[in-house]
Amino acid sequence: MKPELIVDAPILGEKKIWVKKINKPHFDHPFHFHKLCELTWVEKSHGKLIIGDYVGNFSENELILASPELPHLWKCDAVYYRKNSHLYTKAIGLYFPQELIHSISDDTTATSIYGELMCKAERGMRFYGNTKMKVIGKLRELIHSNGLLQLGIFLQVIDILSYSKEFEYLASVGYKKSSNSNDMERFNEVYQFLLKNFSRDIMLEEVARVCNMTPNSFCRFFKQKTQKTFTYFLNEIRIGHAKKLLQSSNYTIKDICYECGYNNPVNFFAFFKQITNQTPREYRKHVLTLDRKLMPA
Numbered sequence: 001m002k003p004e005l006i007v008d009a010p011i012l013g014e015k016k017i018w019v020k021k022i023n024k025p026h027f028d029h030p031f032h033f034h035k036l037c038e039l040t041w042v043e044k045s046h047g048k049l050i051i052g053d054y055v056g057n058f059s060e061n062e063l064i065l066a067s068p069e070l071p072h073l074w075k076c077d078a079v080y081y082r083k084n085s086h087l088y089t090k091a092i093g094l095y096f097p098q099e100l101i102h103s104i105s106d107d108t109t110a111t112s113i114y115g116e117l118m119c120k121a122e123r124g125m126r127f128y129g130n131t132k133m134k135v136i137g138k139l140r141e142l143i144h145s146n147g148l149l150q151l152g153i154f155l156q157v158i159d160i161l162s163y164s165k166e167f168e169y170l171a172s173v174g175y176k177k178s179s180n181s182n183d184m185e186r187f188n189e190v191y192q193f194l195l196k197n198f199s200r201d202i203m204l205e206e207v208a209r210v211c212n213m214t215p216n217s218f219c220r221f222f223k224q225k226t227q228k229t230f231t232y233f234l235n236e237i238r239i240g241h242a243k244k245l246l247q248s249s250n251y252t253i254k255d256i257c258y259e260c261g262y263n264n265p266v267n268f269f270a271f272f273k274q275i276t277n278q279t280p281r282e283y284r285k286h287v288l289t290l291d292r293k294l295m296p297a
Contacts, residue, residue: 015103017154019143020093026076027089031188033071036095037121039157040064040074041139045089047076048195048240051124052171053226055236057244063132065161067121068098070171071184075195092139094154101158117162124170131166172227183225186211190222198237199261204230235271238262242272246284253280 018036031050042062049058051072058064058074066072080087097103101114127135135157142153193210194202207230208218222230238260245256257268272280 015097015100017094017096017100017151020095021143022089022091022093024089025085025087026080027074027091029074031071031073031184031191033069033184034066034095035068037068037098037118038066039094039096039135039161040066041092041094041136042074043090043092045076045080045087045091046244047074047080048237049074049170050191052175053228053233054124054170054172055233056170056240061132061136063127063135064170065117065121065125065127067118067124070122070124071187072124073188073191075192092143094139094142094157096154113162114158117158120167120169122171123173123175125161125167126170127161127164127167129166131160131164134160175227186213186221187225194234194237198234198241199259201261201263202234236275239272239275242268242280243276243283246280247287249284249288253284256280 027045027047040062042058042060042064044060046057046059049056049062049064049072051064051066052070076089079085080089098118102111105111138153138157138160142150142157145153189210190207193207204215204219208215211218213221219230222228222233226233228236242256242260245251245259246253251259254265257265260268262268262271269279272278272283276283278286
């Protein structure tokens with residue numbers, strides 16, 4: 001499955017926005033990028049998200065903004081790919097050219113604030129809190145409108161995002177975008193392999209063969225392009241899955257350890273602490289306590 005520049009948004013070179021409605025069993029794009037800005041609202045679905053050098057989870061009502069040429073991959077959890085699964089993925093993708101605001105306004109204050117938003121979006125932004133709820137409300141209006149009304153709602157969305165402090169960066173500060181097709185193809189094959197097999201033992205030689213490289217060459221290539229070692233990246237995937245399982249009290253911590261591909265709890269605890277700065281037990285207690293606080297009285 002060769003990655004590609006996704007050009008399904010029919011507005012390249014035009015001063016307009018485009019809304020893509022997704023209603024299918026699961027996301028099906030490979031590791032890819034666009035020439036347009038992309039604001040994604042995942043209404044229903046959950047799985048793994050890779051954006052730049054970030055790897056983590058996504059769940060219902062995620063709101064992610066990505067700049068042009070920032071590679072990303074949405075991969076639904078395995079349950080979405082099973083035969084006779086009744087689960088569906090529902091999402092909205094809002095695409096727009098990065099220069100759109102500058103092309104319709106000479107207001108230096110507005111364009112300056114928008115420019116700051118676009119700089120932040122080069123690392124990918126996950127919005128939360130009141131910002132997320134306000135924007136989702138606007139997106140619900142936007143998908144049922146057209147013409148100047150739709151453009152007006154879009155400008156309100158951009159205004160909310162531009163002034164918001166309720167977000168987290170996803171890709172690291174040192175991440176460098178690459179649209180090299182050979183690199184993209186290799187990363188897509190590696191990422192798809194890891195997301196499918198992270199719960200079992202994976203040998204370095206096995207992964208290197210996926211992209212036709214020697215283990216040493218693969219390690220150098222991976223570190224150069226991601227600023228991370230392959231081992232650390234694999235552990236990010238495993239610990240990200242562990243965090244999702246720890247949000248439920250249905251699994252013991254020992255069971256989660258083996259479910260995520262670790263052969264013994266010592267390694268699991270060490271990597272969990274290294275990546276999250278918490279022990280699995282501390283993380284579970286924090287999440288379950290927060291859930292109880294958010295429950296209606």
